[in-house]
Amino acid sequence: MTRTASPARRSAGRTGAAWTVLAWLAGLLFFLPVAWMVLTGFKREVDAASNPPSWFFTPVLDGYRQVFDRDITPYLLNSVMASVLSTLLVLVLATPAAYALSIRPVERWRDVLFFFISTKMLPVVAALLPIYLLVQDLGMLDNVWTLIVLYTAMNLPLAVWMMRSFLLEVPAALIEAAAMDGADLLVTIRRILLPIVAPGLAATALICFIFSWNEFFFAVNLTATRAGTSPIFLVGFITSEGLFLARLCAAATIVSLPVVLAGWIAQKQLVRGLSMGAVK
């Protein structure tokens, strides 16, 4: 995203300043709800529910303490397990598949590629009932592994498309040269492909992690207390009565933090990941 300034895009003078102010205002406006969430998390419950809203207050950790007292930790651990393991599984399945769709393509690779993307378009809600019944039959309700398998299937098309776009960037000459030198497949993969696509693997992992961490639909319908992930911890707040806003905001901040931080750090990879490799 960094680019040297060009005369065409550097507007000077007063209009330039006006655009800058406008951009900053837009940024702050979009960020306001997030800022409000973080601030409210540090308030006492009475201050959190005040009208007019209080902007200045002595920060306290009551909200956070209550959230941990109500045992958010197992939910967070389930989320970590479901998203990390499903992400690893996705990479293990998607990377060889992407290889077979780019560097040494199978015949009709285009059809295969579109088959993968079409599974992403199917509404998950139509698969909920059979999956629920099947999972129930297997005795796998409220089990993190159920989520791991489903999240892997959910992210697989994305990962195949992304990894393919990264593998396509490996210069063909490089692979040919390795083959001429008599390097076998594994050596080629380890010495040539991996170093080049490592950033791509990281970007793909990031996107898969984000989507599984935030997933709610399967989690709410297939898990309960044992395997509930972090969004499930939040469900109790939907119909809360009384003073709970500070607690809610503290919990919302905690569960959002991993993805927000990951997204901030990997901003550049985000675009490419979200567009499945189509936009660079």
Next chain:
Amino acid sequence: MTTTSTTGADAPARPAVRPTRPDRRHRWARRAPLLPALVFAIVVTQLPFLFTLYLSTQSWNALRPGSREFIGLANYATVLTDGRLRAALLNTVVLTASSVIASVLLGLGLAILLDRRFPGRGIVRTLLITPFLVMPMAAALLWKHAIYNPSYGLINGILGGSTDWVSQYPMVSVVAALVWQWTPFMMLIILAGLQSQSLETLEAARVDGAGPWQTFTRITLPYLRPYLELGALLGSIYLVQTFDAVFTITQGGPGRATTNLPYEIYLTTFRKFEYGEAAAAGVVVVIGTIIVATFALRVISSLFRMEDAR
């Protein structure tokens, strides 16, 4: 999906002679790395639909054990004649279309604002993408309680008044929360498009005497079209399945004002336990999706060719 599902099992023009052994082995060697992912995707995503198809022909309410029987297409008749599904379909269209359109337009505006150098551009960009990164469930709760609440919500706190936003404007409330989350996504894709535009073209337009507005409408917008399409398409794929926001902010209400298809099917399955009807509704949704997705795939496909040609 059935439209494009082929495993690449046989080549279009099969040679008259049976392929020699090494040749066949060679082809399977190529396919081998693909197979685990392909098999996994088929088993986990396609087989459940066959099961849905079967369930949709059963009269089966889980609350009445032993009442299960084959009733042919009767569930479809129920689903299609009952007003609930039609209402849910309409709500889904309204919800998806308005969120996608609003977030694409806002995203375009923001992308244009960010497509120049100014002090703190990196920070503004970071602030802008944050809403997309907040967990959707957390975001929905935040909007419901901290922003829309009539007595202590942020909107009434700043503007005054005691409007109950969620019950008076339910659809707008849900859409606003979704637009807030999805605008950054659109902005990122459109911004990437803007930044890949060649500066020479813009410079040439300026030299030829085109004003900024003319340059924008005649050159930039047509250039951005594939990016706008891609953003709208991906946004629709996700937003048509909106569940968290409806489940949290309105629970589909008041009445059925914001019940979309995912939420309606969820209710049929887990509140009314009408498994047969839920399955039939699911099949109807899948057919609708296939029709829409055929167009969507065409868009992706054209983008794809463009990328190949580059």
